[in-house]
Amino acid sequence: MSERADTAEPRPDEEFDGNSVDQAESRHDEDDRLKPDFVSAVLDAVEDGDRERARDLVSPLHPADIADLLELTPSDRRGEVAAALGDLVGAEVLSELNDYVRDDLLDSLAPEQVAEFAAELDTDDAVAIIEDMEEADQQAVLEALDPEDRAAIESALAYPEESAGRLMQRDLVAVPEHMTVGQVIDYLRDNQDLTKDFWEIFVVDEAHKPIGTCQLSWLLTCPRPIAMADLMKREQTLIPVDMDQEEVALRFQKYALISAAVVDGNGRLVGMITVDDIVHIISEEAGEDILRLSGAGEGDINQPILMTVRTRLVWLIVNLGTAMIAASVVGLFESTIERLALLAALMGIVSGMGGNAGTQTLAVMVRAIATNQVTSSNTLRMIAREFRIAATNGTVLGTLIGIGSYLIYGQLGLSLVFAAAILINNMVAGLAGVLIPITLDRNNIDPAVSSAVFVTMMTDSLGFLTFLGLATIFLT
Amino acid sequence: MSERADTAEPRPDEEFDGNSVDQAESRHDEDDRLKPDFVSAVLDAVEDGDRERARDLVSPLHPADIADLLELTPSDRRGEVAAALGDLVGAEVLSELNDYVRDDLLDSLAPEQVAEFAAELDTDDAVAIIEDMEEADQQAVLEALDPEDRAAIESALAYPEESAGRLMQRDLVAVPEHMTVGQVIDYLRDNQDLTKDFWEIFVVDEAHKPIGTCQLSWLLTCPRPIAMADLMKREQTLIPVDMDQEEVALRFQKYALISAAVVDGNGRLVGMITVDDIVHIISEEAGEDILRLSGAGEGDINQPILMTVRTRLVWLIVNLGTAMIAASVVGLFESTIERLALLAALMGIVSGMGGNAGTQTLAVMVRAIATNQVTSSNTLRMIAREFRIAATNGTVLGTLIGIGSYLIYGQLGLSLVFAAAILINNMVAGLAGVLIPITLDRNNIDPAVSSAVFVTMMTDSLGFLTFLGLATIFLT
Incomplete structure (x- = not known):
């Protein structure tokens, strides 16, 4: 979940309210909510069977806005609208959807389709999608996943609900302390299967226990020969894998964290939690x-x-x-x-x-x-x-x-x-x-x-x- | 505000509760609050006039925890405790303090001392400290600041309270789109007066209008010859400088932002807001x-x-x-x-x-x-x-x-x-x-x-x- 918001340029083929000035602007009201006119235009297009028009209207939207659109659609028309939008309702949209709305939509999909969505997402988002499904459906989805994704999701599901283990993602960058800045940069460039979304690098010892954290900005502003051991910050907030998400959120807030290492009972690094997955929890916990x-x-x-x-x-x-x-x-x-x-x-x-x-x-x-x-x-x-x-x-x-x-x-x-x-x-x-x-x-x-x-x-x-x-x- | 939490090692000279096992652990209870025993030990040391002992107890704490300590101290003893702790109550502690407790402490300080604190902080944190002071005190502090800091803070104070302009910091990294990854990295290494705390780089046109954003992780995982224009994400959430902080918080939440460019009425980049300054607002707005x-x-x-x-x-x-x-x-x-x-x-x-x-x-x-x-x-x-x-x-x-x-x-x-x-x-x-x-x-x-x-x-x-x-x- 690290996409940027859409302020996409107006497209010539859009004219949902009959005038051709900046359409992107006119999709949202001043509170960044989708305008009722826009929502109606999409629903009308779907009702008229004009899929292409519906897709043209929706395609410039950010996944979070497409999720909002589905939430604003009356529940008895959501399946139809989602079907008309096709691949615009992708894995990211699903992970942004309200739990109940998502479960409703997922019920109409085959396990293989859900598995396809899950495979596209970070572990934490995939788990969020799968965890509320019924046992049998969950099993069917897991079986349709490839073994590596399946193992990652299954091990996340083994942690208690609302724990750090469910929130964390497994894809992270960890390096030994003897590596230099230059070596780390070369390692990142050479290993293209590493995650592309991370904000800090964790430095670990031989037992894979975190001993320090390095912001990417420090890495970028330092000469290549500096050793990670000299650059990293040794004081860090480690999150036990079974910590409740409310506690995790309070730590992120108190210590102004961007990301944090998650450790198992033996202190070994098993995952990473990033703040973008925490802001929803902070808001929920404070609002509930x-x-x-x-x-x-x-x-x-x-x-x-x-x-x-x-x-x-x-x-x-x-x-x-x-x-x-x-x-x-x-x-x-x-x-x-x-x-x-x-x-x-x-x-x-x-x-x-x-x-x-x-x-x-x-x-x-x-x-x-x-x-x-x-x-x-x-x-x-x-x-x-x-x-x-x-x-x-x-x-x-x-x-x-x-x-x-x-x-x-x-x-x-x-x-x-x-x-x-x-x-x-x-x-x-x-x-x-x-x-x-x-x-x-x-x-x-x-x-x-x-x-x-x-x-x-x-x-x-x-x-x-x-x-x-x-x-x-x-x-x- | 980007420090990591302290889980500092126990120090041999600490024995606030008479036993010498892991003192760092025993400062906090399971909810990460300071233990009453620890708070009493510090207060007792201050009362006994044993400054050194008080400082030894407190020095391993994270600034957020020192702020908590002062909040847990009865109000009539805060001045005395803060004085005993001396430079341990630094600018970062002040910026973490509850508004009322901070104003109380600041009242006892000379404008020059407040100015020294303000000069150490990012614009947004300095503004947070100064904005609630009375007009005359505020003026005295501003006059004690060096011209550059003063100009930055004054221009932030010119924006309405609780607006993006007050939240943003001016120190950011912006580059033109024709620069390559390699050139950007060299620029960062060569300009040591640039901020060390940033998570994304903003790409701007000749008029200094943001046209794209680049996560540092993308920069680090790409070969040097790639142009920023090809690497950056063009869709971005731009924050108008006069936007209310509640709206800013909702955008960060909805679009899972880590940082965002703040633009003036002409669309020019004037500052940056980072998520660590937003999490407090998300929690406050949801909780209020x-x-x-x-x-x-x-x-x-x-x-x-x-x-x-x-x-x-x-x-x-x-x-x-x-x-x-x-x-x-x-x-x-x-x-x-x-x-x-x-x-x-x-x-x-x-x-x-x-x-x-x-x-x-x-x-x-x-x-x-x-x-x-x-x-x-x-x-x-x-x-x-x-x-x-x-x-x-x-x-x-x-x-x-x-x-x-x-x-x-x-x-x-x-x-x-x-x-x-x-x-x-x-x-x-x-x-x-x-x-x-x-x-x-x-x-x-x-x-x-x-x-x-x-x-x-x-x-x-x-x-x-x-x-x-x-x-x-x-x-x-």
């Missing part, structure tokens, strides 16, 4: 917390609808449990509410404000934990910080609400109870919002997935309990 | 939606507490408005509630389940919009998709809750009203969750910031209205 926190699962808009329904339902049913607990707290005060129905209208403000404050703290903590910013060194400080914020916000909101409700209802007792409940529930929210994710994380439970249920339960139940409890004691 | 959606602002745990309080309070007060609207809806039904106080306990389940379902849809839409997956081509399909999900979930939950409440309370009417309200509010939630962010986005309002308020208002108010309204009609 919002989806987890809200119980939307992967949140993939291309996921089959029944899978989405199931994921979201599970979450809603869990939350139904917490809502029932909160309701039963309210139920304890039915006689109070019968006497003062106004409380029923106001209690939602107490629980709601607590819920909002809790969600704020929770979002901050979930991000801080995900980015490795929380350790025992600063946990106490973070709890103290959130406590002070909660106390300040609770005091301001309680005062506002107390005064406001006194102006509206003119009942001093009610306003004091209201203000006190708001203050207390804000403190509950702040403490729950910081303590719950930290506790879950310490017990190796993903705080993004599980925290919200507990925090909401606390802010709802304790909000009702405080407000209705105080009201029962002081007002009725 | 969760913070925006919950109203936690930047969510930076190092932000001064009063700034945090203000940001969160504004959000809470806006939400107080929506909570009051919902409360006033409940207020309309006070007499119903007086007659049937059970409704007060159950109504929170209706609004809560709607709120959860709405948040799920919202989270999915906010991510899809942020990643440019939503265009006019698929908007209708996405609305239909969410509608079907909401209808399915609403039916399942309504049925469950209807049956459950019948078993508990034995009142058929109540159960039917309850089930109907749950179904209707789920549909409201689904539609609001998809329509509100799309509408905001079309009107160029960030859906992550503003959607939640509106969605909550809909699910709360309409949830109460449906449930209490139906109950008033059919039950009392």
Whole structure:
């Protein structure tokens, strides 16, 4: 995956919107998304059976844009469009496609065709295509591959999902430390079957353990007689082959890596991960917390609808449990509410404000934990910080609400109870919002997935309990 | 920012925890965070006035880890620790530091010292350090810089904040297309003042407009006589100098770029952006939606507490408005509630389940919009998709809750009203969750910031209205 984007020149035979000015420009909107006009033009051409026109329109596109085009095509027309585009939907397009859209397309292909695609790609991209297939289909594809590709892919598949072993590619350049710059350049020129896409050269010892890394720019700016041992950087971030991809992404980010050596349990170099394969993961991992926190699962808009329904339902049913607990707290005060129905209208403000404050703290903590910013060194400080914020916000909101409700209802007792409940529930929210994710994380439970249920339960139940409890004691 | 991570060898003079086994390993926990023991050892050494011991402990660390160490240090001790570490807190450490922590440290330095740091860095990192300083301090630092550095930084500061112009570095390698591979290599070897950190060479025409890009690996694997014109890739993603950094990050991600040429309004090459400066932005942009959606602002745990309080309070007060609207809806039904106080306990389940379902849809839409997956081509399909999900979930939950409440309370009417309200509010939630962010986005309002308020208002108010309204009609 190292192609450059297409800003290809306009071609004379294109006129999808009837004017002949710069067509390349007019394919994309200002956000670099394919324009609806362009997508419709392609779909219309396919519908009219005018394959040539469809191909002419699409051929200047970058593979990533062809993948976007297929994703923007309604799912029941994707097979037809892909068929019309023929070899324009190549291995690179497949590797750029959304997982669900790709699986859908692959289902219609024979194993030999999938194998052809896989053979064209780097190991990591081929694995990404094959790993989600069903066992039998996967086997059929593997059998159709030539033995060398097959061995590479099979050994990648032997590593756990989402591990460095699946992300890495095997094609890399490794040299011994005694070679000179000139020798390395000659070696690269003479061995035309080496990969053409690499950014650093790994220097290894006799046991094939990495002992240093050399950026290509250093190689190019140095005289030929310099030894690699004198040029390479000895400090390096080595990635264990079984490291989780989220950890790999954090290392790339923290140390600003372009590529990194992957080593097996014995410290031997077995592959290389490059940053272009990591940027998707960085974005996914950072973006998925919002989806987890809200119980939307992967949140993939291309996921089959029944899978989405199931994921979201599970979450809603869990939350139904917490809502029932909160309701039963309210139920304890039915006689109070019968006497003062106004409380029923106001209690939602107490629980709601607590819920909002809790969600704020929770979002901050979930991000801080995900980015490795929380350790025992600063946990106490973070709890103290959130406590002070909660106390300040609770005091301001309680005062506002107390005064406001006194102006509206003119009942001093009610306003004091209201203000006190708001203050207390804000403190509950702040403490729950910081303590719950930290506790879950310490017990190796993903705080993004599980925290919200507990925090909401606390802010709802304790909000009702405080407000209705105080009201029962002081007002009725 | 292209240093490699430190896995430096243990040094004999280190024994921060009293045992002498592999100290380098024991500085980091399994998540690559600095261990609390190690942090305490450094802080203790500084407190004891034992600078040498503190420096010995810290010196094997990568600049990114030294930055982490300072962030983990309580804020009132940071100045003291930084002073003790002396030149170990260099320009690279500063550029890795959290903005707030850095500003804090910089405040204690003289402009000449800041200028010294800035001069050591690439333009983009120097700009990152200087851009947040106050006008007068900034001016003092610029005056202390030598004219060339100053001109480079001033011209970067002339571009809007968070634009490509601020991100780019000016040091790059550009060659004319008629040069051969051999000539380029000789040029690189002969010009030792060229940058040593680059991954691609830009090929430009006489007007200095980029016409192609060449990966260094292609240069190294080709014979010397080949012309750059025949080796370079002509399709390239050019970044306009005023492009927003979020857009830049999306291009790098979509087209798997390692570096990209930045061009001015006339299409001339003015700088280069490399992926290592982009990964932080990709992560930030993807991670900030969760913070925006919950109203936690930047969510930076190092932000001064009063700034945090203000940001969160504004959000809470806006939400107080929506909570009051919902409360006033409940207020309309006070007499119903007086007659049937059970409704007060159950109504929170209706609004809560709607709120959860709405948040799920919202989270999915906010991510899809942020990643440019939503265009006019698929908007209708996405609305239909969410509608079907909401209808399915609403039916399942309504049925469950209807049956459950019948078993508990034995009142058929109540159960039917309850089930109907749950179904209707789920549909409201689904539609609001998809329509509100799309509408905001079309009107160029960030859906992550503003959607939640509106969605909550809909699910709360309409949830109460449906449930209490139906109950008033059919039950009392």
